[in-house]
Amino acid sequence: MEDKSVKIRGKVKDGVAKVKVLISHPMETGTRRHVDSGELIPAKYIENVVFSHNGKEVLTAFWGTSVSKNPYSAFKIKSAAAGDKVGVRWSDNTGASGAKEIALK
Amino acid sequence: MEISTTRRGFIKGLIAVGTLLALPATLLAAMVRPKVAFDSKAIDASLKSLFGDASIEASDKINLKVPEIAENGAVVPITITTDIEGVESISVIIDKNPTPLSANFNLTDAVAAEVSTRVKMGQSSPVRALVKAKGKVYFTTKEVKVTIGGCGG
Numbered sequence: 001m002e003d004k005s006v007k008i009r010g011k012v013k014d015g016v017a018k019v020k021v022l023i024s025h026p027m028e029t030g031t032r033r034h035v036d037s038g039e040l041i042p043a044k045y046i047e048n049v050v051f052s053h054n055g056k057e058v059l060t061a062f063w064g065t066s067v068s069k070n071p072y073s074a075f076k077i078k079s080a081a082a083g084d085k086v087g088v089r090w091s092d093n094t095g096a097s098g099a100k101e102i103a104l105k
Numbered sequence: 106m107e108i109s110t111t112r113r114g115f116i117k118g119l120i121a122v123g124t125l126l127a128l129p130a131t132l133l134a135a136m137v138r139p140k141v142a143f144d145s146k147a148i149d150a151s152l153k154s155l156f157g158d159a160s161i162e163a164s165d166k167i168n169l170k171v172p173e174i175a176e177n178g179a180v181v182p183i184t185i186t187t188d189i190e191g192v193e194s195i196s197v198i199i200d201k202n203p204t205p206l207s208a209n210f211n212l213t214d215a216v217a218a219e220v221s222t223r224v225k226m227g228q229s230s231p232v233r234a235l236v237k238a239k240g241k242v243y244f245t246t247k248e249v250k251v252t253i254g255g256c257g258g
Binding site for chain 1: 136138139143179180181182184199202203204206207208209210211212213214215216217219220221222223224225226
């Protein structure tokens with residue numbers, strides 16, 4: 001899956017995988033106004049993110065508008081090995097989505 | 106088992122029954138975003154929507170790592186870890202944000218009780234980390250001072 005919206009880094013140490021994920025997304029709250037026109041910028045933010053390990057969903061995140069632009073998340077998988085697959089799938093309030101899967105190092 | 110009338114409780118019930126019948130954990134995929142909790146401008150309403158009538162108590166077993174002073178309210182790093190056993194969810198509430206609930210992470214046994222994220226803060230505010238485990242809810246709070254707000258743009 002080649003999806004440029006998601007960057008995943010995952011490293012295994014002593015059987016535990018530390019996974020870091022960056023998603024490029026504006027995370028627009030819907031309350032900000034355009035600098036010139038003064039018009040409200042419509043809300044566009046990620047609502048759901050599902051993290052998986054070898055295809056099994058291990059962590060489900062629900063986000064509101066106050067998660068920062070280009071969201072960063074990190075978590076740990078208790079039992080993992082190099083080569084295991086780690087995936088991320090997101091969807092936002094406008095129906096846009098993205099997904100990526102990588103192999104752990 | 107007590108019959109729960111909330112959707113979340115109902116799904117939990119389904120999962121519990123599913124475990125008894127050794128059904129696959131794919132039922133977890135049926136998790137639904139707690140929309141009311143996220144849209145709510147009042148913390149109490151968010152808590153009620155997230156946790157129902159579960160008791161909520163302060164705990165020193167939650168480590169909430171936030172900067173004391175955030176120079177940029179648009180990007181405030183948060184890491185929450187806990188020693189509490191059987192963690193089901195970890196949530197972040199920023200008291201003075203227009204919609205206080207920021208994130209709600211739902212954990213499975215496969216992941217450690219440790220999540221990191223970054224949030225926007227409109228002004229200095231207490232930040233609460235809430236951990237749900239075995240039907241109980243625990244929390245800890247830290248004050249974060251914001252020098253430039255992250256919501257006005």
